[in-house]
Amino acid sequence: MPDKNDEAEITSCKAELRKLASELKEATAAHKLAEEALQNSENKYRSLTEASTDVILTLDTHGKFTYVSPAIETVTGYPCEYFLGRSFTEVIVPEYLELTKDRFRRGLAGEDIPLYEIEVLHKDGGSLHFELNGSSLYNHDGVVIGRIIIGRDVTGRKNTEEALRKSEQFLTDVFESVQDGISVLYPDLTIRHVNGVMKEWYKENLPLAGEKCYKVYHNKDTPCDPCPTVRCLNSGNSEWDIVPGLPGSPIEWIELFSYPIKDPKSGEVTGVVEFVRDITKHRQAEAALQASEERHRMFFESAPIGIMHYNSKGIVTESNDVAILTFGSIRERMIGLDLHVLPNKEFLREITKTLEGERGYYEGLYTSFTGKKEAQIKADWIPIFDNGKVTGGVGIVADITDQRKLETQLRQAQKMESIGRLAGGVAHDFNNMLGVILGHTEMALVQMDPAHPLHNHLTEIRIAAERSADLTRQLLAFARKQTIAPRLLNLNNTVDGMLKMLRRLIGENVDLTFLPGTDLWPVKMDPVQIDQILANLCVNARDSISGVGKITIETENVSTDQAYCAGHPGFVPGEYVLMTLSDTGCGMDSETMDNLFEPFFTTKEVGKGTGLGLATLYGIVKQNNGFIDVYSEPQCGTVFKIYMPRHAARVTAIQSEEHAEPALGGHETILLVEDEVSILQLIMMMLEHQGYSVMTASTPSAAITLARAHPGEIDLLMTDVVMPEMNGGDLARELLSFYPNLKRLFMSGYTANVIAHQGVLEDGVHFIQKPFRNQDLASKVRDILDS
Numbered sequence: 001m002p003d004k005n006d007e008a009e010i011t012s013c014k015a016e017l018r019k020l021a022s023e024l025k026e027a028t029a030a031h032k033l034a035e036e037a038l039q040n041s042e043n044k045y046r047s048l049t050e051a052s053t054d055v056i057l058t059l060d061t062h063g064k065f066t067y068v069s070p071a072i073e074t075v076t077g078y079p080c081e082y083f084l085g086r087s088f089t090e091v092i093v094p095e096y097l098e099l100t101k102d103r104f105r106r107g108l109a110g111e112d113i114p115l116y117e118i119e120v121l122h123k124d125g126g127s128l129h130f131e132l133n134g135s136s137l138y139n140h141d142g143v144v145i146g147r148i149i150i151g152r153d154v155t156g157r158k159n160t161e162e163a164l165r166k167s168e169q170f171l172t173d174v175f176e177s178v179q180d181g182i183s184v185l186y187p188d189l190t191i192r193h194v195n196g197v198m199k200e201w202y203k204e205n206l207p208l209a210g211e212k213c214y215k216v217y218h219n220k221d222t223p224c225d226p227c228p229t230v231r232c233l234n235s236g237n238s239e240w241d242i243v244p245g246l247p248g249s250p251i252e253w254i255e256l257f258s259y260p261i262k263d264p265k266s267g268e269v270t271g272v273v274e275f276v277r278d279i280t281k282h283r284q285a286e287a288a289l290q291a292s293e294e295r296h297r298m299f300f301e302s303a304p305i306g307i308m309h310y311n312s313k314g315i316v317t318e319s320n321d322v323a324i325l326t327f328g329s330i331r332e333r334m335i336g337l338d339l340h341v342l343p344n345k346e347f348l349r350e351i352t353k354t355l356e357g358e359r360g361y362y363e364g365l366y367t368s369f370t371g372k373k374e375a376q377i378k379a380d381w382i383p384i385f386d387n388g389k390v391t392g393g394v395g396i397v398a399d400i401t402d403q404r405k406l407e408t409q410l411r412q413a414q415k416m417e418s419i420g421r422l423a424g425g426v427a428h429d430f431n432n433m434l435g436v437i438l439g440h441t442e443m444a445l446v447q448m449d450p451a452h453p454l455h456n457h458l459t460e461i462r463i464a465a466e467r468s469a470d471l472t473r474q475l476l477a478f479a480r481k482q483t484i485a486p487r488l489l490n491l492n493n494t495v496d497g498m499l500k501m502l503r504r505l506i507g508e509n510v511d512l513t514f515l516p517g518t519d520l521w522p523v524k525m526d527p528v529q530i531d532q533i534l535a536n537l538c539v540n541a542r543d544s545i546s547g548v549g550k551i552t553i554e555t556e557n558v559s560t561d562q563a564y565c566a567g568h569p570g571f572v573p574g575e576y577v578l579m580t581l582s583d584t585g586c587g588m589d590s591e592t593m594d595n596l597f598e599p600f601f602t603t604k605e606v607g608k609g610t611g612l613g614l615a616t617l618y619g620i621v622k623q624n625n626g627f628i629d630v631y632s633e634p635q636c637g638t639v640f641k642i643y644m645p646r647h648a649a650r651v652t653a654i655q656s657e658e659h660a661e662p663a664l665g666g667h668e669t670i671l672l673v674e675d676e677v678s679i680l681q682l683i684m685m686m687l688e689h690q691g692y693s694v695m696t697a698s699t700p701s702a703a704i705t706l707a708r709a710h711p712g713e714i715d716l717l718m719t720d721v722v723m724p725e726m727n728g729g730d731l732a733r734e735l736l737s738f739y740p741n742l743k744r745l746f747m748s749g750y751t752a753n754v755i756a757h758q759g760v761l762e763d764g765v766h767f768i769q770k771p772f773r774n775q776d777l778a779s780k781v782r783d784i785l786d787s
Contacts, residue, residue, distance in 0.1 A: 181195065256274060495514060516554075
């Protein structure tokens with residue numbers, strides 16, 4: 001039987017058991033409650049999970065799906081069962097696989113993983129953008145057993161963002177691709193944004209954003225005035241202006257358009273967009289165009305020919321002054337003139353051609369529509385086309401009246417030159433024949449008794465020969481081939497020395513007055529030519545005066561400029577001594593004036609004049625590089641103005657020449673060379689008659705042979721200038737090589753520039769003009785031998 005201790009222990013055990021049973025009951029009840037709470041919680045969260053539009057899933061540590069929420073099917077098109085047991089690597093777009101693996105490993109390792117985005121495959125073959133957030137799953141022992149991931153489909157947002165990005169990129173591309181500068185400003189003129197063009201233009205002032213526009217764009221401390229942007233801010237309207245660029249920049253001028261940026265609700269201006277266009281080249285082009293137009297306008301207005309423009313109806317729209325002057329009009333009447341009213345039908349026909357698309361040309365007489373002007377004109381009419389249609393024309397007109405006069409004068413000068421060449425050529429042979437006639441006549445007269453019946457006949461022959469020689473000399477003077485010995489002259493002294501002879505020449509009924517100019521410049525001329533000019537003019541003036549009259553000779557210094565010479569064809573600008581001879585005679589008409597200097601032209605009766613007087617004067621003046629101007633009208637007298645070039649050197653006094661007594665001849669040796677045998681024999685007879693020893697040769701080669709063979713000295717070479725083989729000048733130089741002291745006398749009908757340039761003798765050269773008299777020859781030879 002148990003003892004009391006055992007009973008007590010049993011009782012205690014029962015009590016403990018009852019207590020334990022009670023606690024167990026309570027624990028069971030609490031567990032049941034906990035299980036119910038857990039179940040409720042699970043049901044609650046499952047409901048939340050399954051109702052969520054976000055995808056909630058769990059992965060084990062191997063990355064296999066252990067749970068997916070129903071939203072997965074809506075988003076990806078796959079059912080939940082499709083994912084369970086599969087690895088997440090099977091549903092990730094390959095490009096995001098490494099990223100996902102990395103985030104999964106780091107999450108298992110306990111790292112805090114921030115939100116990240118991946119792309120997940122869709123059942124239809126596309127992909128979805130997911131934004132993922134997750135945390136680790138632990139067991140009751142705190143060991144990581146997987147990952148819970150919450151994924152949100154952000155495809156729509158991404159698409160929106162992409163569309164927005166593309167839109168922004170498009171706007172940015174547009175912003176940057178605009179070739180004009182764009183500058184966005186805050187209301188206080190601070191730069192908010194600029195495009196690349198502005199950055200390039202103002203790269204020296206970068207960065208531009210945050211700076212005041214007037215500072216970086218214009219280098220100013222205060223806003224520009226005027227400034228279209230300031231006006232835009234104040235008015236709320238778009239504004240425009242042209243403003244200078246940055247000083248020192250190649251952008252000199254900009255065109256600025258300012259547009260307000262407004263709050264869509266309040267309408268308040270919150271900024272300005274500036275469109276900036278570099279118009280430097282445009283402005284330069286405008287300036288160049290303007291300069292070009294001004295140049296062309298200047299050319300148009302200052303052109304020496306007339307230029308005019310007319311429209312398709314033949315109405316003049318533009319004309320320069322020359323065209324207006326050519327048409328004999330005034331500007332007010334010329335502009336707007338209908339060319340169809342012009343009276344000249346041929347002229348009008350050529351203009352009409354251009355209005356039909358053809359080129360027109362007219363040359364001839366034009367009479368102005370006022371009838372006040374007649375002129376010779378030349379006109380080109382050129383049509384102007386626009387897209388194949390005639391829109392008008394251009395007329396280029398020139399008054400060629402003066403040109404035609406010049407052409408007439410040129411033809412006259414050429415004719416005179418031709419006659420001169422003919423006269424010069426004839427004079428040479430003619431002088432040789434005259435020389436034979438005159439020489440033999442003189443020789444015969446010397447040997448004949450004056451009482452002999454033939455003496456008078458021979459005298460008449462000599463007189464006729466001398467007159468013929470004078471006529472030949474006049475021809476040579478006209479042809480500018482007479483040989484002259486110019487000297488420096490004071491024309492006043494020369495004229496004054498001629499007055500007594502001139503007064504005897506013109507007679508007592510005509511008053512001769514000389515008005516000498518003061519401080520007259522010197523001229524270089526042969527004084528004999530001055531005598532010829534004065535004698536010819538005074539005789540002509542005397543013959544033009546009926547009864548009592550007056551002749552006035554004046555001298556003065558004059559200078560001619562380009563403008564004066566332009567109105568006097570043939571004149572050359574320079575300084576001249578002017579000798580004017582005027583008379584009160586009957587004057588001349590235009591026909592006489594046109595033929596004034598023609599050789600053999602005369603208005604005198606037959607036998608009263610040769611017609612060579614003024615032709616001789618013309619030749620003399622031209623030979624001395626001078627000019628003649630003549631003015632005359634019927635019953636109004638005549639004025640001759642003779643311009644002789646000023647010579648720079650000082651005048652030396654001219655010793656008066658006394659007529660020498662007949663030379664006595666001599667006994668020196670003379671080598672005579674002449675290719676005309678008759679002349680050779682005649683001169684030899686003259687020289688031998690004067691006592692000289694004469695060696696003759698008809699050719700230069702014969703003369704050289706004769707001179708080389710001659711044992712003694714030869715004192716004088718007397719040679720013709722123009723000969724076969726070589727001229728007289730070359731012969732003289734050849735003989736000087738072995739007769740260095742040989743004196744030379746040249747003879748010719750004219751010099752042909754062998755010993756004279758343009759008929760002017762070189763210094764130290766002795767010359768005798770054919771034909772010559774026996775006394776003249778004797779005097780000349782003696783003077784040379786004694787010099």
